[in-house]
Amino acid sequence: MKLALFTAIIGSIVYGITYVLLGNGFLSAVLGGIAWLLALKAIYHMGWLKALIVAVGIWIITTVIGVLLPTAIGPV
Template identity: 60%
Template sequence: MVLNFSRSLVSSLVFALAVLAAAALAAVGVVVPTVEDAHAQGGPALPADGGSAVWWAIVFVVSLLVSTVIIYVASKLFGQEEGIGRAFVAAIVGTVVYSAAYFLLGTGWLAAIVGGIVWLLALKWLYDIGWLKALGIAIVVWIAATVVGFLLPTAPGPL
């Protein structure tokens, strides 16, 4: 029951965020290329050379919001009482921790392991929980993020 509720909540929030992002872009006159537009012009939908700052800002905000929802639902599955604000802080901390680990240590296993341990420390501190509960929340978050990553289109280019 909880799992079905969380799936529909995440799906609804992702759809709402996409609609809001599209409306905001249309309101300011920004046109994000579609896959069809790019193929008609003979190129990828999103350039591999980095893309525009606006696009990457949108990707960052949507990713942060999706991560927030996933962390919130995972923490609720483990009986935490904290609200969505705490999950948002955890998502920001996770972003900073992993970015720093990958910047300092490269993109290998060492960076992933160090980033994961530091993020566990952050979860433990933010939610005032023990190591096992922090690990449980982290595992649920990582699994859910992987599933969502497979279900949502990728940011760097067309499928």
């Protein structure tokens, strides 16, 4: 679990730096995603295809949660 947090932090740092330097959210997200794939590949000793499959799987899960969570019934 610690390694998963570390790979997420690496991607977030790269995203933040490129966003500040370039000011473009899409390009920063692409570069942050590439950094995250490189971190997954290096830390977990995954191949490119497996790292990409993991990344796409997590992207799908977070998209579904992002759509459903704001519409969930919360405290009134």
